Amino acid sequence: MGKHSVEALSGFVVVTGASSGIGLELAKLAAQDGASLLLVADRDLTEGVAAARAAGAPEVESLQVDLATDEGVEQVIARIGGRRVAALFANAGHGLGKGFLDQEWEEARHVIDTNVTGTVHLIHAVARQMRARNEGRILVTGSIAGHIPGTFQLVYNSTKAFIDDFCNGLSNELKDTNVVITCLEPGPVDTEFFERAGMLDTNAGQGSKSDPAKVARDGYKALLSGDLQITSGFMNKVQSFFSDILPDEVVAQMHRRMAEPKSGSTQPVHASS
């Protein structure tokens, strides 16, 4: 057991992106530990609240805000108020397919504002509070995409490069405290992610994916262990390793084959254009 290892989470836990996918699974895990939850997303959270209650959370609140906006993040901070956050799952995020110059700027900007600005803004407020009381845990959902120049998902991968590095650096800044920062770096996961990014017609959108419940368990366990970083899945560890050592142009070309529009073997009729 490491210096910061604990058996379970208790107290007040905040989960962003809790309406579906990895965030919903993280919320259920914290609920099973008996934590009280604040669930945040940009759509109705009735399902997430019901799932967290069913999993055993004594109290579950929800807040529907756009975390790409300052106002949205400030509403989360205001809702937390003076309460001690035992753990923050900074998980909300989304992707965007197609070539960079074929994307609408407002859509590309929403990816940056959600994945980077909103995420870092919330962490800034919560981690300050944690540092002041010298306890607390933050799991940030980065991605192995952060190691890969993301041809045809360029803005998204670049946001995750920021997040992966940010976690490592923040963890180091806090190394003499009891505040734990853990970066969860999944590979492709079977969630609403690829549909929302308009990538169902790509190899990446149609390829094999991890179970979000398993990815969440890996991240949750790493957070409790006090680990700095967890890449969920053996093949994703291999891919991440080779992405770091191969020349960038080779990795960028490999990503083209995965993410180029219409690169998938079948063309779903309902894929976003």
Ligand SMILES: NC(=O)c1ccc[n+]([C@@H]2O[C@H](COP(=O)([O-])OP(=O)(O)OC[C@H]3O[C@@H](n4cnc5c(N)ncnc54)[C@H](OP(=O)(O)O)[C@@H]3O)[C@@H](O)[C@H]2O)c1
């Ligand atoms: N799926 C993958 O292959 C994969 C791989 C590596 C990393 N990740 C990362 O994992 C995290 C969770 O994604 P997922 O795969 O679980 O996808 P998902 O099923 O689409 O879930 C994304 C969650 O983030 C929320 N969200 C997105 N933008 C938001 C905004 N501006 N304001 C508030 N909430 C927002 C969504 O809520 P609303 O729908 O209400 O906006 C939803 O709850 C993301 O950070 C993603 O980048 C995913």
